[in-house]
Amino acid sequence: MLSIKNLRVSIEGKEILKGINLEVRPGEVHAIMGPNGTGKSTLASVIAGRDIFEVEEGEIIFNGKNLLEMPVEDRASEGIFLSFQYPVEIPGVSITNFMRTAVNEQRKYHGLDPMPANEFLAKMEEKKRMLDIHAKLANRSVNEGFSGGEKKKNEIFQLAMLEPTLAILDETDSGLDIDALKVVANGVNKLRRPDNAFLVITHYQRLLEYIVPDIVHVLFDGRIVRSGGKELAMELEEKGYEWIRSEA
Amino acid sequence: MDQVGSLNALNTGIMDGTTTNYNTREALLKLFDERIAGYALNDSPELTAMRREAIAGFASAGFPHTKMEKWRNTDLTRVLNHDFKFPEAPVMAEVDLEEIFRCEVPGFDTHMIAQLNGWFIERGAGLSQAAQGVVVCSMAEAFEKYPDIIASHYGKYAPVKENSLSALNTAFAQDGVFVFVPDNVEVNEIVQIVNLVHSADPVFVQPRNLVILGKNSSLRLVHCDDSVDDQVGFINAVSEIVLSENARLDHYKLQNKNDRSALVNNVFFHLEAGANLSTNAISLNGGLIRNEVYVRLNGRGSHADILGVYLMDRDQHIDNQVFVDHAVPDCTSNELFKGILDDQASGVFNGHILVRKDAQRTNAYQNNKNILISDKAVIDTKPFLEIYADDVKCSHGATVGQLDSEAMFYLRSRGISADNARMLLMYAFAAEIVNKISIPQLKQRIDDLVKKRLRGELSICDQCVLHCNSREQKVSFEIDMSKI
Numbered sequence: 001m002l003s004i005k006n007l008r009v010s011i012e013g014k015e016i017l018k019g020i021n022l023e024v025r026p027g028e029v030h031a032i033m034g035p036n037g038t039g040k041s042t043l044a045s046v047i048a049g050r051d052i053f054e055v056e057e058g059e060i061i062f063n064g065k066n067l068l069e070m071p072v073e074d075r076a077s078e079g080i081f082l083s084f085q086y087p088v089e090i091p092g093v094s095i096t097n098f099m100r101t102a103v104n105e106q107r108k109y110h111g112l113d114p115m116p117a118n119e120f121l122a123k124m125e126e127k128k129r130m131l132d133i134h135a136k137l138a139n140r141s142v143n144e145g146f147s148g149g150e151k152k153k154n155e156i157f158q159l160a161m162l163e164p165t166l167a168i169l170d171e172t173d174s175g176l177d178i179d180a181l182k183v184v185a186n187g188v189n190k191l192r193r194p195d196n197a198f199l200v201i202t203h204y205q206r207l208l209e210y211i212v213p214d215i216v217h218v219l220f221d222g223r224i225v226r227s228g229g230k231e232l233a234m235e236l237e238e239k240g241y242e243w244i245r246s247e248a
Numbered sequence: 249m250d251q252v253g254s255l256n257a258l259n260t261g262i263m264d265g266t267t268t269n270y271n272t273r274e275a276l277l278k279l280f281d282e283r284i285a286g287y288a289l290n291d292s293p294e295l296t297a298m299r300r301e302a303i304a305g306f307a308s309a310g311f312p313h314t315k316m317e318k319w320r321n322t323d324l325t326r327v328l329n330h331d332f333k334f335p336e337a338p339v340m341a342e343v344d345l346e347e348i349f350r351c352e353v354p355g356f357d358t359h360m361i362a363q364l365n366g367w368f369i370e371r372g373a374g375l376s377q378a379a380q381g382v383v384v385c386s387m388a389e390a391f392e393k394y395p396d397i398i399a400s401h402y403g404k405y406a407p408v409k410e411n412s413l414s415a416l417n418t419a420f421a422q423d424g425v426f427v428f429v430p431d432n433v434e435v436n437e438i439v440q441i442v443n444l445v446h447s448a449d450p451v452f453v454q455p456r457n458l459v460i461l462g463k464n465s466s467l468r469l470v471h472c473d474d475s476v477d478d479q480v481g482f483i484n485a486v487s488e489i490v491l492s493e494n495a496r497l498d499h500y501k502l503q504n505k506n507d508r509s510a511l512v513n514n515v516f517f518h519l520e521a522g523a524n525l526s527t528n529a530i531s532l533n534g535g536l537i538r539n540e541v542y543v544r545l546n547g548r549g550s551h552a553d554i555l556g557v558y559l560m561d562r563d564q565h566i567d568n569q570v571f572v573d574h575a576v577p578d579c580t581s582n583e584l585f586k587g588i589l590d591d592q593a594s595g596v597f598n599g600h601i602l603v604r605k606d607a608q609r610t611n612a613y614q615n616n617k618n619i620l621i622s623d624k625a626v627i628d629t630k631p632f633l634e635i636y637a638d639d640v641k642c643s644h645g646a647t648v649g650q651l652d653s654e655a656m657f658y659l660r661s662r663g664i665s666a667d668n669a670r671m672l673l674m675y676a677f678a679a680e681i682v683n684k685i686s687i688p689q690l691k692q693r694i695d696d697l698v699k700k701r702l703r704g705e706l707s708i709c710d711q712c713v714l715h716c717n718s719r720e721q722k723v724s725f726e727i728d729m730s731k732i
Contacts, residue, residue, distance in 0.1 A: 048661050049660075049661070050657055071660070071666070072657065072660040072661055073660045073661075073662075073663050073664060073665050073666065073669075075661075076660070076661055076662055076663035077663045081661075081662075082661050084658065084661075087658070088652075088654050088655045088657075088658040090655050090658070090659070090672075090673070090676055091676060091679075091680065092675065092676025092677065092678075092679035092680060092683075093672050093673075093675070093676045093679075097672075098659070098662070098672070099662075101664050101668060101672065102659075102662035102663045102664050103663075105663045105664050105665060105668065106663040109663065141676075158662065162662065162663070
């Protein structure tokens, strides 16, 4: 599904990713762990298409298409979703309006007519129920005045609405209390299907107790230095990142 | 005249308006000399004296020019450089009334008054609360029927010395809208003034309005300025609006003018104790728009919200001048103007808050926020506080920025195209002002218009920005010639 080969990325002349290789297949959950400042969020942003980075070398192929040649919005329509570490507040744009615009633009990309309003509203209700979101989201402005937990829940809600094939969760656990973390993790687990995949970026092992990964990668200084099963996460938790640092 | 659907019928029986070209001080002074004797036949001696004083004020200053501090960034030269007709009588026009007054806001009933080229047009049904003493009529009629009110208020708030365009209006004004709400009356209907300009020739029109709210009364007033065609026009409007003790006014100005038009709108608000004003200027299109808003907080505990939003592109120019005069203690004012400028559009915001020596415990806030979409768009924003009291809370702020790139990325990452993401963000920016509209149907309508405007779909061909009256309702226009 996702194939990253020798990806080298810099920002303002400073190399951040120094040759990443990654293969994600449908149905898999990959975790990317690593200390702060090693390029985890950069990797997420580059896949999603943020243009503040310079891709020096390498390729990102998604379902046979070259992502690096696509604008951000087309990547989304192709099935990439990024759950932001710091979701942006957009006063004045209601969540309903935001999601309806997004859903319909993605449909348009695939040559489909806009979703009828009643069908859309029913879908919103269904996803809210599924994710256990009770708050009256619909008429609130996107993320405006939301608590940290609400913002992350709102990201997962958008994920549920847009039904991507590859969801990247960038530090979704940061700033969450245990209850919010459970809601978010349960939501993700409910959204797992044989034909979609997740890339979970996290600093701590905690989230991975709830979203159990198939493969864990350790990112250090712009390179994936180790990959393994879910036990690798526990090993990291035990030994700390110093262990990786000494190995790298 | 019972013609429905067309003003064409007015062609009969009305003398052809004598027209000359007037775009210089000299020509206007000469015109005044020619006309003053005719005006005096209908005017009270006080009004004639007021006209003479006003023309003297205009004579000494002439048209405003860019060497004047308050006009540094608004150049009238380009909009004055036309062979204007200065019509003495209503300009004949053929306007499809069905089209203009067709209903696009279900459930938004207003009592609509039309002005065509500055002339009040009498329409069938009167206000339902006329029996309670509420008056909505032409200024010409008010001069005749309500001389006491005129004597107490007309020309008492609009200065003829410091403001030469206000003076010019006072010198020549013949018609406009008069609204009077007696003490303790809450007007249920929304009063809507639609000021249309439609002419085969360039016209210079000077509507003059007077609105008086009695003690504890309330009124909702919507004032629309529209072009019907793309002809050159210059509107020099003056409104004097008085809020007596504890009166409440909800006031909206909607401006959707063609690119060849100039609109200078001087509005003078006078608030007595406990009065509450909310005024909101929504400028969607216009070649040159200058809104001068003067708010005098003249009684304790009075409050004013002064809001505005402007969406300009091409070569359009918008200028908002707001002067808030805290004359007495314990008053509050709150200004917020937001604007989006694209292409070569230019904007000016001058906010002046004066807190006089005795005006203790004043709270006054002012903010102007702008988004410039293109490199060539410009905004000149200047907040100015002048404070002579010592127990005062005042703040001012101004921002000029581009669309937030983080927010753009966020929206696009959900599949929303760059164009639509930009549209959504611009809309969200403007929505802060639109959301403050307290009449739900009006809010919905303005909301739609703003979206349409941002998509580039709103043109002046949409004519009146508020097509409010019921489509089924037959409308007929009459101009009462005896008042002209």
